[in-house]
Amino acid sequence: MHKNEIMEKQVALRYNQPLQQLNRIAKRPPVDIEFQDLTYSVRDSYTGSDWRQLLKSINGKFRSGELTAIMGPSGAGKSTLLNILAGYVTAGVKGSIKINDRPRTMKVFKKMCAYIMQEDIVQPRLTVKEAMMYAAKLKLGSEIRQCEREAVVLEVIQLLGLEKCYETRSEFLSGGQRKRLSVALELVNNPPVIFLDEPTSGLDNFAIKQCMELLHKITQLDRTVICTIHQPPASLFQNFDQVYVLANGYCVYNGSPASLVPFLARANFPCPSTYTPADYIIEIVQSNPDTISSLNNIIQNGKINMMIKDKKELVMSSVFGSDICEIYNDPIQTGCNNDQDILFPVSVWSQLAILLSRTFLQMRRNHSVITIQVLHHFASGILIGTIFFQLGNDASQTLSMFKYILSVNVFFMYTYVMVPVLIFPLEVKLMEREYFNRWYSLKAYYFCFTLASLPLMILCSVMFLTLVYILSDQPMDMNRFLWFSAMGISVGLTSQGLGYLIGSFFNITNGSVVGSSALAPLLALACYGMGYKSGIEPFMKVIMCFSYLRFGVVGFSATLFSKREPLNCNDLYCHYRNPELLLKDMGMQGEDYKMQFYIILGYMLLFRVLAYCGLKYRLTSELSNKIVYFAAKIVRQKE
Structure with a gap:
């Protein structure tokens, strides 16, 4: 059957049998989230010593099948x-958070939830179909067949109404379509x-309406949908099933x-x-x-839930009553059957293969970047x-060859340090949600991003x-050229690593x-001592070792001048006709270019x-927050 016919047939069944295939392949039970006496404190960034409570012993319960808005x-x-x-x-959180009346286990809970951030950042240069298929490969596991993923x-x-933009690339989607794609993924x-x-x-009013309809469709599948919203209009406000209003942490x-x-x-x-x-x-x-x-006081900091009974009587019921959903004893409660499933649906090597496939597809379509680099x-x-x-074989211009070597080093340094510094933070932002x-x-x-950049980088460098x-x-000399190329590529890769670090x-x-501030001293140390012969101070030799560019300069020099025939001399006298004498005067005699490499x-x-x-520190907020929290706690105890 043609793919379009399959889509039309499934559209007709969409509302009668929503996500039938997905529920069969990845069945999940309903989940209720309950929190009691939830308190969150942070250290005041201005005083450096005071602690500020952002949440103050709040309580609540968000149920499956309901669209809940957190307002304030x-x-x-x-x-x-x-x-x-x-x-x-x-870090800094006190109180209890329960999932279906059981204490929350973070390793398990992260497998059960999806967090869609405010910015609708999706992978560029992929169609809706391609983005969804890559998500399915990563999230459904290797045991699921390709036809089932499709x-x-x-x-x-x-379900999300994205049929019309099925073959549209993400950069050409409207704001509402991009929001729906973020949810679909x-x-x-x-x-x-x-x-x-x-x-x-x-989003505009029409897109907001579409977004709310989408969220309601999801709640009808017994999903728990929780969102923050600042001040919704009246038409939007009435569409929520539950509203949780915060003010000053209460x-x-x-x-x-x-x-x-x-x-x-x-009141x-x-x-x-x-x-x-x-x-x-x-x-x-x-x-x-x-x-x-x-x-x-009336709402008892969230312990009371207000509702209208039969559209007439206002009823105040306890959040922690007997209506808590049943407790699941089956391991399927978590959506995981073993420890490996708790971590990721597919192995690390499978993840790498899928990510490389996606990245190479994106790179192949990014014609402007490839053209600019070439x-x-x-x-x-x-x-x-x-x-x-x-000038390479002219004994009267041997000193110019050092300028040549420095130029090659500077090219690799600036090209491969600054590009990651400018682009890598954007890549991290794209990756953070996933x-x-x-x-x-x-x-x-x-x-993935380390290996994906190698082919184009090596080709352009060569x-x-x-x-x-x-x-x-x-x-x-082929051997000399190969080592010259290896030295240049290694300096480029090291510069790229420094760019990623920054x-x-x-x-x-x-x-x-x-x-730019870090590169100046690295370049200065790379040039230091040229012409000093062996008279470089011992402490400066140690400091010079902190500049990888120094090893690049020495490596290039040794590659081009060591064990070489006398250079051509068109003048009456050429002092550096013997390249070994040049290396001696530059304090590089006896240096092995392989060791520099x-x-x-x-x-x-x-x-x-x-x-x-x-x-890892930047992305794992749990790790970074805990370090800051415990460090502040130690300081507080000493005070």
Whole structure:
């Protein structure tokens, strides 16, 4: 049957049998999230000593099959609560969080939930179909057949109304379509809980309506959908099943939207007819701090849930009553059958293969970047080769060869340090959502972008090195040329590793400053001592070892000048006709270019390991928050 006919047939069955294939392949039970006496404290960044409570012993329960909105004014703690419930923040949190009346286990819970962040960042240069298929390969496991993955992808796409843009690349999607694609990518493995941070921000009214319809469709599948929203319009406010309002870290309302007006009237804050209930409660808690205490006492900081019974009577029921959903004793409660499933559905090597396939497809379509890199290497090779044209075998121009060697080093240094510094933070931002939602491990991603950049980098580098080698009239010795190329590529890879290291710790603005500032002393140390013979101070020799460019300069010099026939001399006397004498005067006599190459590779490994550690620290908020929290706790105890 043709693919379009399959899609049309499934569209007709979409509402009668939603996600039938997905529920069969990745069945998940409903999940209720309950929290009691939840408190979150952070150290004041201004005073450095005081602790500030962002959440203050709040309570609540968010049920499956309901669309819950966390509301409140700016700074109320909406995103903080969402981040804590999603497991994005764990350090500094006190109180209990239960899943189906059992204590939450983070390793298990992360497998059960999806967190869709405010920015609709999706992988570029992929069609909706391709993005969904890669998500299915990563999230459904290797035991699922290809035809089953395709069936699941079609079901999810149809549920979210993305059929018309099935073959459209992500950069050409509208804001609403991109939001739906973000949700579709996370629905592929049928998560029981979905968190959304400000899902309606940046959307027009029509797109907001589509977004809300989408979220309601998801809740009808017994999913728990929780989102933050600032001040929804009246038409949007009534679409929520439950509203949880925060103010200054306290819960001031917990219940259905229809119950809010009667609740405010009972609390002696009647809502004027000219106000929408959502706007009014946010306005009164902002204008009068005493209102927060009054509303908080009535709602008992979230322990009470307000609802309308039979559309007439306002009922106050305990959140922690007997209506808690049943406790699942089967391991399927978690969606995991063993420890490997808890980590990732597919192995690290399978993740790497899938990510490499996706990355190479994106790179192949990114024609502008490929063209710029090729032209940059070609033009730079022609320029440097022309500046030092046919000077490589001229004994009267031997000192110019050091400028030539420095030029080659500087080219590789700036080209491969600054590109990752400027691009890598954007790559991390793209990857953050996928990594937190457990698509793949950080190791697989790190190996992927390390390996994916090698083919183009090596090809362009060899082109550049061939041009500068031939145009400068270096010896036509294959072994010498191969080591010259190996030295240049190793300096480029090490510079790239340094760029990744800087990019993993800093954003683009700060990284560009740090990168350019770090390169100046590295280059100065690389040139230090030229002409000193063996008279370089011992402590400076130690300091010079901290510059990998120094080993590049020595390695290039030894490669070009060691064990070489006397150079051509067109003058009456050429002092450096014997290249070994030049190496002696430059303090490089006896240096082995192979050893320089191995040391540069050592720096490359060091920079890449440190970049991995920096990336893990930056992405794993649990780790970084815990380090900051425990460090502050130790300081506080000493005080």
